[in-house]
Amino acid sequence: MSSLDSAREFIKQSLKQPWNRGLKTIGLGLIIPIGLTVYLGFVTAREFRIAHLQQIIQNDSGQVNKAAKISALQKLLKTGASLRHVDLQGDNLSGVDLSGANLKGTNFKGTNFKRANLSRADLSRANLSRADLSGADLSGASLIDANLSGTDLKSTNLKGINLKGANLNGVNFSGANLTEINLSMARLNMAKLTKASLYRADLIGANLSRADLSGANLVLADLSGANLSGADFMGANLSGTRLNEANFSKANLKGANLYKAHLIGAHFDSAVLGCYNTGTLEESCTNLMHTLNLTPDQIKSAQNWRQARYSRKLRRELGLK
Numbered sequence: 001m002s003s004l005d006s007a008r009e010f011i012k013q014s015l016k017q018p019w020n021r022g023l024k025t026i027g028l029g030l031i032i033p034i035g036l037t038v039y040l041g042f043v044t045a046r047e048f049r050i051a052h053l054q055q056i057i058q059n060d061s062g063q064v065n066k067a068a069k070i071s072a073l074q075k076l077l078k079t080g081a082s083l084r085h086v087d088l089q090g091d092n093l094s095g096v097d098l099s100g101a102n103l104k105g106t107n108f109k110g111t112n113f114k115r116a117n118l119s120r121a122d123l124s125r126a127n128l129s130r131a132d133l134s135g136a137d138l139s140g141a142s143l144i145d146a147n148l149s150g151t152d153l154k155s156t157n158l159k160g161i162n163l164k165g166a167n168l169n170g171v172n173f174s175g176a177n178l179t180e181i182n183l184s185m186a187r188l189n190m191a192k193l194t195k196a197s198l199y200r201a202d203l204i205g206a207n208l209s210r211a212d213l214s215g216a217n218l219v220l221a222d223l224s225g226a227n228l229s230g231a232d233f234m235g236a237n238l239s240g241t242r243l244n245e246a247n248f249s250k251a252n253l254k255g256a257n258l259y260k261a262h263l264i265g266a267h268f269d270s271a272v273l274g275c276y277n278t279g280t281l282e283e284s285c286t287n288l289m290h291t292l293n294l295t296p297d298q299i300k301s302a303q304n305w306r307q308a309r310y311s312r313k314l315r316r317e318l319g320l321k
Helices: 003-059 066-078 296-300 312-318
Strands: 275-277 283-285
Touching (some): 003 066
Antiparallel strands (some): 275 283
16 A cells, blocks of 8 residues: 555544544433433332322222222232331231231231231331231241230231230230240230240240230240239249249249249249149149249248149258158
8 A cells, every 4th residue: 555545544534533433422422311211210100100009008998899909009019119108007908918028117007917928027116006817827027116915816827926025915815826936025914825835935024914824835935034923824834944033923823834944033922822723623733843043032922832842852941841
């Protein structure tokens, strides 16, 4: 190629460069606003859909069209939207499947959840006071700091549930499966736990004053520091249970089994020990045999302490034959 041809080619390429750079600049300038428009359109459509579903749920509140409400509720949850500001108070959601749902802080006061599937759901700080959860599946759910006062939980599956710090005053747990449940620091004043299974449950620092635990299974549970004043433990099984610093003042311990229970610093002021008729012509008496760190002074602060069963060593220390 001659010097003249080389010069012509250089000029030709030089003229093309500004044009290519211009096209690239224009392209980049268009991509950003187009992308932003698409994104905003997607967000707007999502927000519109959420608002529409919320309106269906709210407008249908208290009416008979249960299927429409449940369908809208499930679709709303799939969008990832929070139900914090959705009022579901007193609604009929019996049989609904909300497994794994994020229900934090939702108002379910008086809601009907009979036979509902709430397994693995997050109900932290939710208001479930006076709700009907009988027969519902709450296994693996989180109800940390939730309000369940006056709630019906008969025959509910609560295995492995987290109820730490929850308000459970007056709740009916009769016959419920509470195996390995976390109820530490929970409020269970006047709760019904008749024949409930609390095997290996965590009740550290819980308030169970005047609760009904008659016939309950509390084997290997931890009630250290719990307030058990005035509670009914008649016929309950507390063998191997940790009861260090627990308050049993005025509690009914007739026929309760505390075999090998840990009782360091437990308070028995005016607690009622002794026997009761099981209905089979046999009497069942308070069993304090082989308890750990139980002193004569602790025992003698209770009523009817002579009627309880003790190991030989403790009987001697108590002056019993």
